[in-house]
Amino acid sequence: MNQMSETKRQQYSVDEKAKVFDGEFYPHIDSMYNFAYRLTFDEDDAKDLVQDTYLKAFRFIESFQEGTNAKAWLFRILKNNFINDFRKKSKEPSKVDYQEVESYYNSDDVNKSITTDLRVDTLKDMMGDEVSTALNTLDVDFRTVIILCDLEGFKYDEMARILDIPIGTVRSRLHRARNLLRENLRLYAKTMGYIKKS
Amino acid sequence: MTKTLQSWIKKNIISRYAMTNCPDEERCLHVLEVILDNESTPEEEQEYFEHIDQCWACYKNYNLEKAIRELIKRKIEKKPVPDDLVKSIKLEIEKLVIE
Numbered sequence A: 001m002n003q004m005s006e007t008k009r010q011q012y013s014v015d016e017k018a019k020v021f022d023g024e025f026y027p028h029i030d031s032m033y034n035f036a037y038r039l040t041f042d043e044d045d046a047k048d049l050v051q052d053t054y055l056k057a058f059r060f061i062e063s064f065q066e067g068t069n070a071k072a073w074l075f076r077i078l079k080n081n082f083i084n085d086f087r088k089k090s091k092e093p094s095k096v097d098y099q100e101v102e103s104y105y106n107s108d109d110v111n112k113s114i115t116t117d118l119r120v121d122t123l124k125d126m127m128g129d130e131v132s133t134a135l136n137t138l139d140v141d142f143r144t145v146i147i148l149c150d151l152e153g154f155k156y157d158e159m160a161r162i163l164d165i166p167i168g169t170v171r172s173r174l175h176r177a178r179n180l181l182r183e184n185l186r187l188y189a190k191t192m193g194y195i196k197k198s
Numbered sequence B: 001m002t003k004t005l006q007s008w009i010k011k012n013i014i015s016r017y018a019m020t021n022c023p024d025e026e027r028c029l030h031v032l033e034v035i036l037d038n039e040s041t042p043e044e045e046q047e048y049f050e051h052i053d054q055c056w057a058c059y060k061n062y063n064l065e066k067a068i069r070e071l072i073k074r075k076i077e078k079k080p081v082p083d084d085l086v087k088s089i090k091l092e093i094e095k096l097v098i099e
């Protein structure tokens, strides 16, 4: 009874469901598909993941309040789908266990400020593929927060709800993700000769 | 870069900044992040922008971090959604309704 979601359950008729899907759910399919693709790196898997997400949304639509943040609600389902079904099913089992990830988050290497030789004009020369690679090679948890924040424009509190973690963890994870991304970009620039070896 | 240019920059640009090393760069980076994410308070912003007027290290960080954000937004291509995806979802949902 103390759960907001319990007391606020909304009933939908078939027509109303269709209206919510057309008006509030389908407009986000572009973002959902791109998120799914950046999690799985496979077009078919991304399609399946998005489809499963919409089917779950249909089944659990009673827990969605019309007029609230549909995009965040859908992203949360997609993320849970990915973790529960997808990561388990995928051929390569997830190598990272939770403990390992958290201790990595808290390690000094990731956390220390980087005095970088990366420069603004170097970035201007980078191609889309290079930038994508820098992002894609990040561990999935780091990649996810960058996608949610920088590409999808979610706020910290929305990210906290999507990922089921406290806001403080969102912020520290983002900070570490950005340090790693910056380092990837720097290494990339160095290999490509954008930065002179000194 | 020529020597003359280097010394010109040093005299005219870097020397305007009181600090070339920041006393608390890590904290400044955290604040910068919050500012670029549009999650900062007006006080944080005011303090930060007053600080980078005097801190060369943070001024550089500010420009670099801003450029990285823009790079991510501009250069990462969106994949077009497959044409048949919405249609196939609608079909699956119809099946659920019939059941």
Ligand SMILES: [Zn+2]
Residues within 6 Å of the ligand: B021, B022, B023, B024, B025, B028, B051, B055, B057, B058
């Ligand atoms: Zn500073």
